[in-house]
Structures are given as C-alpha cells and as structure tokens.
Amino acid sequence: xxxxxxxxxxxxxxxxxxxxxLVWVNDWPNYxxxxxxxxxxxxxxxxxxxxxxGWDTLWRTVAGLLLSVFVGLLxxxxxxxxxxxxxxxxxxxxxxxxxxxxTVVPIIALLFxxxxxxxxxxxxxxxxxxxxxxxxxxxxxxxEPEYRDIxxxxxASRFTIFWKIALPKTLPEFFGSLKVAxxxxxxxxxxxxxxxxHGRGLGHLFDSGKISADYPLMFAxxxxxxxxGILLYYVVVVLERTFAGWAERSPT
Amino acid sequence: xxxxxxxxxxxxxxxxxxxxxxxxxxxxxxxPEGGFVAVVGPSxxxxxxxxxxxxxxxxxNAGEVWLHGERVTGPKSSVGMAFQNPVLLEWRSxxxxxxxxxxxxxxxxxxxxxxxxxxxxxxxxxxxxxxDKRPSExxxxxxxxxxxCRSLVHKPEVLILDEPFGALDAFTxxxxxxxxxxxxxxxPFTGVMITHxxxxxxxxxxxxxxxxxxxxxxxxxxxxxxxxxxxxxxxxTPEAIEMLGELRHQIQIAQGRSPREAGV
Ligand SMILES: Nc1ncnc2c1ncn2[C@@H]1O[C@H](COP(=O)(O)OP(=O)(O)OP(=O)(O)O)[C@@H](O)[C@H]1O
Ligand SMILES: [Mg+2]
Numbered sequence: 001x002x003x004x005x006x007x008x009x010x011x012x013x014x015x016x017x018x019x020x021x022l023v024w025v026n027d028w029p030n031y032x033x034x035x036x037x038x039x040x041x042x043x044x045x046x047x048x049x050x051x052x053x054g055w056d057t058l059w060r061t062v063a064g065l066l067l068s069v070f071v072g073l074l075x076x077x078x079x080x081x082x083x084x085x086x087x088x089x090x091x092x093x094x095x096x097x098x099x100x101x102x103t104v105v106p107i108i109a110l111l112f113x114x115x116x117x118x119x120x121x122x123x124x125x126x127x128x129x130x131x132x133x134x135x136x137x138x139x140x141x142x143x144e145p146e147y148r149d150i151x152x153x154x155x156a157s158r159f160t161i162f163w164k165i166a167l168p169k170t171l172p173e174f175f176g177s178l179k180v181a182x183x184x185x186x187x188x189x190x191x192x193x194x195x196x197x198h199g200r201g202l203g204h205l206f207d208s209g210k211i212s213a214d215y216p217l218m219f220a221x222x223x224x225x226x227x228x229g230i231l232l233y234y235v236v237v238v239l240e241r242t243f244a245g246w247a248e249r250s251p252t
Numbered sequence: 253x254x255x256x257x258x259x260x261x262x263x264x265x266x267x268x269x270x271x272x273x274x275x276x277x278x279x280x281x282x283x284p285e286g287g288f289v290a291v292v293g294p295s296x297x298x299x300x301x302x303x304x305x306x307x308x309x310x311x312x313n314a315g316e317v318w319l320h321g322e323r324v325t326g327p328k329s330s331v332g333m334a335f336q337n338p339v340l341l342e343w344r345s346x347x348x349x350x351x352x353x354x355x356x357x358x359x360x361x362x363x364x365x366x367x368x369x370x371x372x373x374x375x376x377x378x379x380x381x382x383x384d385k386r387p388s389e390x391x392x393x394x395x396x397x398x399x400x401c402r403s404l405v406h407k408p409e410v411l412i413l414d415e416p417f418g419a420l421d422a423f424t425x426x427x428x429x430x431x432x433x434x435x436x437x438x439x440p441f442t443g444v445m446i447t448h449x450x451x452x453x454x455x456x457x458x459x460x461x462x463x464x465x466x467x468x469x470x471x472x473x474x475x476x477x478x479x480x481x482x483x484x485x486x487x488x489t490p491e492a493i494e495m496l497g498e499l500r501h502q503i504q505i506a507q508g509r510s511p512r513e514a515g516v
Contacts, residue, residue: 144337149307152327153412154327154356154357154406155328155329168341246342246386
C-alpha cells in the first residue's frame with residue numbers, strides 16, 4: 001500500500017468522522033451546521049448544477065490565471081531586466097496589491113454589468129498576477145553576473161541569455177509564485193460569482209443556497225470548492241515537477 | 253608585435269552612484285601565442301575588471317586591447333572564460349553544460365560531434381562517467397573541472413580564468429593544477445589566469461604579473477624560468493622559494509606597506 005496516497009485518505013476520513021461527531025454531540029440542527037452525511041443528498045439533488053457551475057468556476061479561474069501568468073511574466077521581465085522600470089513600477093504594483101480585492105469586486109461588477117465571464121476572469125487575474133510579477137522580477141534581477149558572462153563573453157544576445165539561462169533559472173521561483181497565484185485566482189473567481197446577481201459558477205450556487213437557507217447545499221459547495229482548489233494546486237505541482245524538477249534536491 | 257594578447261596602457265574608471273572609481277590606471281600586458289600569464293595583486297585592485305576588458309565585456313576609457321592582431325571592441329567567440337564560481341546550470345546534465353558554448357558558437361555542428369567533443373574533454377579532466385549527472389551531484393573540485401571543460405569546448409584561442417581554484421581546499425587545488433597542466437599540453441590555448449595563490453602562479457604560468465593597488469598599474473613582471481610540465485616538488489626548491497619571496501615582497505609594495513611594516 002502506497003502511504004503517500006493512503007495517509008491523506010485516512011486523514012480525510014478521520015476529519016469527516018470528527019465533523020459528524022461534532023454535529024451529533026452538539027445536536028446542531030441543519031440550519032446551524034450541516035454534517036457530512038447531509039452532503040451526499042445535497043450533491044445528488046443538484047448534481048447537474050454542480051457539474052455545470054463547477055466547470056464555469058474552473059475554466060474562469062484557469063483563464064484568469066493564464067492571463068496572470070502572461071502579464072506577470074511580462075511585468076516581471078520588464079522589472080527584472082531594467083532597473084529604471086523596476087524603480088518606477090514597483091511602488092505602483094505594491095499600492096495596487098494593497099487594495100483589498102473585495103472592494104474592487106463591486107467596482108468591476110458595475111463597470112461591465114452583465115458580462116459575467118469577463119468580470120470573473122478579470123478579478124481572478126487582478127488578484128493573482130502580483131506574486132508572479134514580483135517573483136519573476138526578483139529571480140531575474142538577482143541573477144549572478146557570472147551566469148550572464150558565460151554566454152555574454154561569446155557574444156550572445158540579451159535574448160539568448162534570457163532564454164537559455166535567466167528564464168530556466170527563474171522557473172523554481174515562478175512555480176512557487178504560481179502556487180500562491182492559483183489559490184488567489186480561485187478566491188477571486190468565487191468572490192465575483194457570489195456578488196454578481198444572475199451569475200453562474202459555484203459561487204453563485206453558494207449564494208442561491210444562502211438565499212434559500214439550504215445549509216447542506218452551502219456546505220456541499222464549500223466541499224466542491226475545496227476539491228477544485230486541490231485539483232488546481234496539484235496540477236501546478238505536476239507542472240513544477242516536470243519543468244523545474246531539477247531544483248528539488250534528493251534528500252541525502 | 254607577435255603577442256596574441258596585447259594590452260596597451262589600458263585605463264578604466266567605473267561610474268557609480270557614489271561617484272567615479274578609477275580602477276585601472278595604465279595596465280600593460282603581452283602574452284605570446286601559447287603563453288600562460290598569471291596575474292596577482294591586492295584584493296579589489298581590478299583584476300576581474302581586467303579579464304572583462306580582455307573578453308570584450310567592457311570597453312577601456314583609454315588604451316587598447318588587441319587579440320590576435322585585432323582590436324577588441326566587443327565579445328568574441330574565440331574567448332573562453334571560467335570563474336571562481338563554476339556557475340553550472342543546474343537544470344542541465346554535466347554533458348549539456350559543457351556543450352552550451354557550442355550551441356552558440358557552432359549551432360550547425362551535429363549533436364553527435366558536440367557530444368563527442370565534450371566527452372573527450374570531460375575524460376581529459378577525469379570526469380569520465382559523470383556526463384549524465386546533474387551538477388548538484390558533483391563535488392566542488394569536479395564542478396570546477398566541468399566548468400573548465402565548458403570554457404574550452406569551442407577551442408578558444410584565449411582562455412581567461414578568474415581565480416578558478418580560489419574556492420577549493422588545498423589538496424583539491426593541487427590536483428587541479430596537475431589537471432590544468434595536462435589540459436594545457438593537450439589543448440593549445442593562450443591563457444590569462446587571475447589568482448591569489450602565489451604558489452599556483454609560479455607552478456602554472458610562464459610569467460607572473462603583479463598589479464599595484466587601486467588604481468592599478470602593472471607593477472612588476474616575473475619570468476618563470478621553468479619550461480613545460482612541472483611537478484609539485486619544484487615548489488619546494490630554493491629557486492621557487494626565492495621567486496615566492498620576491499613576489500610576496502612585490503605584493504606588499506602593491507598593498508602600500510613597506511616590507512618591514514608587514515613583518516617580513
Ligand atoms: N560594475 C561595477 N561597477 C562599479 N564598480 C565596480 C564594478 N565592478 C567592480 N567594481 C569595483 O571596482 C574595483 C575592482 O573590482 P574587481 O572586481 O575588478 O577587483 P578584483 O581585483 O577582481 O578583486 P578581488 O581580488 O576581490 O576579486 C572594486 O573596488 C569594485 O568594487
Ligand atoms: Mg575578482
């Protein structure tokens with residue numbers, strides 16, 4: 001038996017048992033706290049909505065994340081390779097990142113009323129590009145000059161040095177930040193889905209559950225979100241192993 | 253006239269935020285084809301700066317650098333460089349690290365030939381069988397050997413070594429001196445090596461140049477009367493001890509201290 005799969009499964013079962021026991025011991029009614037045994041029926045009742053809305057949430061998050069990766073890499077490259085641009089852009093970015101995104105959600109929602117997909121993707125992007133931009137820029141700007149010199153002394157162009165050395169060397173930092181970004185983008189997507197009226201996605205399903213006081217549904221959505229979050233995170237982990245696995249040292 | 257590396261009265265000043273920092277103030281150096289010159293001098297006097305000038309990574313404010321009868325105005329693929337930090341790329345195998353310069357200098361060379369050339373060099377420095385290892389699996393001395401192979405793989409005319417063995421322990425360093433001699437006899441190149449180790453300088457070089465403190469000039473030049481390969485016992489002969497004494501004396505002058513003050 002493979003413990004790397006078995007151990008987290010046991011942890012999950014123990015967690016559900018404790019949760020069930022907690023609700024049972026306190027004799028909480030459904031409208032206070034749903035128990036794991038209520039979730040099955042909730043999932044079954046809304047199974048088609050879960051599939052449809054789960055897909056909405058998933059693809060919007062991924063789209064926002066892809067946008068983040070693109071813009072984050074671009075900004076990171078600009079700031080990492082050019083000192084003046086770094087000095088100019090950094091305070092702006094920090095300021096932008098300091099704004100609680102919950103305040104941006106209604107602004108965006110009002111800006112493009114009804115454009116659900118775009119609004120959601122936009123928030124997912126806005127909330128998640130910052131760590132990518134920062135880590136890529138730090139990775140690039142802290143490249144030791146000798147790394148540059150091995151190729152520069154052969155007359156290599158800046159692009160070649162970037163492509164063959166700077167970029168691969170920054171990949172571990174990039175994937176580190178992507179793990180943070182994927183969680184943030186997911187939060188962004190759901191914030192927008194919850195706030196927007198007549199929307200779609202798991203966030204919207206959660207909001208419907210709230211309106212109709214269907215507590216088991218709300219908890220079922222939370223569990224679905226957690227599952228999606230885990231899925232996304234481990235996709236990034238697999239990508240990291242594939243493209244930056246060299247940075248992981250085998251324990252000796 | 254027939255020097256392969258010809259440096260004439262080179263001056264260089266860095267413009268920094270804190271102001272101007274004159275580093276080189278008239279350095280002269282001539283290395284004939286196949287020659288090997290060691291450069292020693294006080295810390296921070298501009299030795300690494302000098303290597304960057306030879307490699308064409310920096311342009312002097314005054315004076316000229318010539319390689320093989322051509323004025324240096326930018327980097328050239330006929331130069332190979334290795335540093336104290338081996339800077340191997342962790343995401344590539346040892347073999348792919350060594351073939352890296354060929355990807356730039358000879359992009360059309362068949363992969364098989366690139367690999368063959370790299371393997372031949374790795375074998376020469378004693379890294380046979382380590383081709384497919386990751387750099388992180390090598391010891392410090394082995395990394396430096398791989399780095400040396402990378403600097404030689406494209407058969408550069410000029411090899412520039414900036415304290416290549418500076419971070420190694422004394423025994424590993426002596427091993428690498430011997431490897432270096434072997435490489436020199438198999439792979440023709442003209443070399444400049446920066447070092448802090450006077451014994452290393454006389455063991456490997458035909459000529460040792462002492463640079464003065466910053467702003468640096470060529471203060472002193474010593475011909476090493478030994479020809480061809482040497483063995484370590486040479487370093488313990490009275491002749492060697494005399495040469496080392498003179499070099500140490502010159503370094504003390506370069507550091508701006510009189511020999512008596514320095515306790516010699
Ligand atoms: N790019 C740079 N910009 C500004 N100043 C520099 C730069 N590179 C080096 N210097 C300064 O120039 C001086 C000479 O540096 P250099 O690295 O050439 O010395 P070095 O002789 O190689 O020193 P070491 O023996 O410690 O290796 C130092 O004071 C250093 O701080
Ligand atoms: Mg130096």
